[in-house]
Amino acid sequence: MRNKEIAEQFYLIAQLLSLTDENPFKVRAYEKAAQVIESLPEPIEEISKDFQKLSSIPGVGKSIAEKVIEYLNTGRIQRLEELRSKFPEGIFEMLKIPGLGPKRVKLLFEKLGISNVDTLKEYAQKGMLKGLPGFGEKVEKNILEGIQMLSVSEQRLLLFDAIKVVEEILGELKNKDIINIDPCGSLRRKKETVGDIDILCCVKEGKEKQTIEKFTKLSMVKKVSACGETKGSIITHSNLQVDLRVVPKEVYGAALQYFTGSKQHNIHLREIANKKNLTISEYGVFKIGKKDKPICGETEQEVYEILGLQYIEPELREDRGEIELAQQNKLPKLIDIKDIKGDTHIHSHYSDGANSIKEISEYAYKLGYEWIIICDHSQSLKVAGGLEIKTLYKKIEEIKNLNKTSKVRILCGQEVDILSDGRLDYPDEVLKELDFVIAAIHTGFKQSEEQITERIMKAIDNKYVHSISHPTGRLLNKRSPYKVNISKVIEYAAKNGVMLEINAFPERLDLDDIHTKYAKEHKVLLSIGTDAHHISQMEYMILGVYVARRGWLEKENVINSFSYKELIKYLNKRR
Numbered sequence: 001m002r003n004k005e006i007a008e009q010f011y012l013i014a015q016l017l018s019l020t021d022e023n024p025f026k027v028r029a030y031e032k033a034a035q036v037i038e039s040l041p042e043p044i045e046e047i048s049k050d051f052q053k054l055s056s057i058p059g060v061g062k063s064i065a066e067k068v069i070e071y072l073n074t075g076r077i078q079r080l081e082e083l084r085s086k087f088p089e090g091i092f093e094m095l096k097i098p099g100l101g102p103k104r105v106k107l108l109f110e111k112l113g114i115s116n117v118d119t120l121k122e123y124a125q126k127g128m129l130k131g132l133p134g135f136g137e138k139v140e141k142n143i144l145e146g147i148q149m150l151s152v153s154e155q156r157l158l159l160f161d162a163i164k165v166v167e168e169i170l171g172e173l174k175n176k177d178i179i180n181i182d183p184c185g186s187l188r189r190k191k192e193t194v195g196d197i198d199i200l201c202c203v204k205e206g207k208e209k210q211t212i213e214k215f216t217k218l219s220m221v222k223k224v225s226a227c228g229e230t231k232g233s234i235i236t237h238s239n240l241q242v243d244l245r246v247v248p249k250e251v252y253g254a255a256l257q258y259f260t261g262s263k264q265h266n267i268h269l270r271e272i273a274n275k276k277n278l279t280i281s282e283y284g285v286f287k288i289g290k291k292d293k294p295i296c297g298e299t300e301q302e303v304y305e306i307l308g309l310q311y312i313e314p315e316l317r318e319d320r321g322e323i324e325l326a327q328q329n330k331l332p333k334l335i336d337i338k339d340i341k342g343d344t345h346i347h348s349h350y351s352d353g354a355n356s357i358k359e360i361s362e363y364a365y366k367l368g369y370e371w372i373i374i375c376d377h378s379q380s381l382k383v384a385g386g387l388e389i390k391t392l393y394k395k396i397e398e399i400k401n402l403n404k405t406s407k408v409r410i411l412c413g414q415e416v417d418i419l420s421d422g423r424l425d426y427p428d429e430v431l432k433e434l435d436f437v438i439a440a441i442h443t444g445f446k447q448s449e450e451q452i453t454e455r456i457m458k459a460i461d462n463k464y465v466h467s468i469s470h471p472t473g474r475l476l477n478k479r480s481p482y483k484v485n486i487s488k489v490i491e492y493a494a495k496n497g498v499m500l501e502i503n504a505f506p507e508r509l510d511l512d513d514i515h516t517k518y519a520k521e522h523k524v525l526l527s528i529g530t531d532a533h534h535i536s537q538m539e540y541m542i543l544g545v546y547v548a549r550r551g552w553l554e555k556e557n558v559i560n561s562f563s564y565k566e567l568i569k570y571l572n573k574r575r
């Protein structure tokens with residue numbers, strides 16, 4: 001699927017246009033097209049086979065459609081090349097710095113002649129940007145932070161995007177010759193971001209070379225960096241490195257264990273092996289001194305068993321105490337997607353969501369849910385369609401009516417802003433009419449750690465608040481968390497019986513795995529919310545479950561595993 005890659009071309013056109021003095025509506029039109037293409041569920045290269053279909057997608061139109069086809073056929077867009085030729089190469093890197101934006105880039109270029117990231121960094125470090133209108137000390141600091149983010153995000157891919165790439169590869173590669181095939185590394189451990197992608201497989205005898213060759217000819221391949229007898233390495237159109245290794249069936253489990261990592265986990269396992277007079281590697285488990293024939297390694301289970309360990313799920317393999325528990329047969333029984341009975345955070349078209357509550361409830365039924373909670377934005381968040389009180393009462397009424405026929409139970413919730421002084425965005429007499437209240441920070445990110453922590457604690461004090469949404473506010477690859485003493489928040493939530501959210505939106509995954517585990521240790525209940533703004537995004541639930549698993553959660557630690565009856569009982573207890 002090349003949607004993201006193509007969307008990026010249009011984002012770049014929009015940004016370059018805004019560096020020239022182009023009509024803002026045109027800029028907006030390219031941005032819109034990029035957004036639409038990025039979120040298309042079907043591969044754009046498929047849709048493009050039918051020009052009529054492509055050009056009739058809202059937000060695309062004839063002129064954009066022609067450029068999509070041009071790009072697919074030639075690998076370039078004439079319009080983009082024209083724009084590119086007007087600016088030095090380094091400007092494009094500068095445009096990627098999170099939070100900087102085309103307007104400031106333009107100013108930097110025109111007034112100071114800064115045309116690449118290195119020069120910009122130097123200027124910012126020396127405090128030489130302050131003279132420009134709108135460039136105070138704070139902006140300089142933000143630029144430096146942004147540059148640092150840039151170098152990190154160049155290397156790591158969001159888990160969700162990585163999963164999609166792998167699904168596509170496996171879909172194209174699978175055939176009767178392949179016996180087993182699995183992604184390994186941090187992707188298999190479901191880490192929030194992934195570097196390179198490593199895939200392992202075993203095939204029928206004699207089909208090794210053929211499998212590697214097929215891999216190097218996948219449609220996503222831009223460049224083949226290696227194509228050997230048992231290993232192939234490619235770069236995709238979106239500049240991602242993917243390796244495929246073929247290993248013998250007899251040691252597939254040992255290799256899978258080895259390449260899944262983490263490094264720390266594997267180092268710890270090797271120590272245990274040595275004490276038992278064994279060595280383990282990607283080639284199997286051996287008795288020390290007998291390198292000729294492995295004693296086991298066909299499955300991962302065998303490897304753990306021979307070391308005297310309970311099988312350890314990949315999400316736990318970080319050497320955070322899992323090995324010690326596996327020795328005592330005391331590992332947690334991790335929550336599974338099958339345990340999920342509802343979603344606590346879905347936006348409807350009452351605020352900035354794309355679907356009606358009825359559509360959401362029908363989709364939830366398809367997902368097998370028992371209940372859902374519709375949480376829209378509150379009144380002061382005007383940019384996101386926050387609900388005024390009288391509209392909120394309409395929503396409550398609509399949900400009451402829908403529940404007469406709906407196959408899933410619909411709860412009326414709201415994602416209520418925590419204002420800059422810690423007050424909530426609705427008065428108590430309104431909050432008490434809601435089935436579920438999540439409180440969230442969407443403004444005032446620049447406050448001190450003390451202020452933000454106080455704000456959240458004040459929200460926790462309100463007896464109508466059930467959960468705190470995306471507690472640290474981070475956006476992966478884009479924005480660091482706001483300054484918050486999150487362990488203090490967790491301890492305070494525990495004391496007051498308030499939940500914390502694992503926001504499952506791909507770039508949030510907030511709380512993260514580490515603090516999720518900390519919350520569990522403090523007996524805080526977690527709520528997993530997809531923060532879906534379109535029904536298709538309700539599928540992000542799996543990402544929330546991955547965070548929960550990496551945070552050692554069992555189903556009783558997560559409210560989404562509660563039946564409707566248990567849920568209501570729990571929510572009422574708080575008040």
Ligand SMILES: [Zn+2]
Nearest residue numbers: 415440469470
């Ligand atoms: Zn939010």
Ligand SMILES: [Zn+2]
Nearest residue numbers: 345347415531
């Ligand atoms: Zn939300």
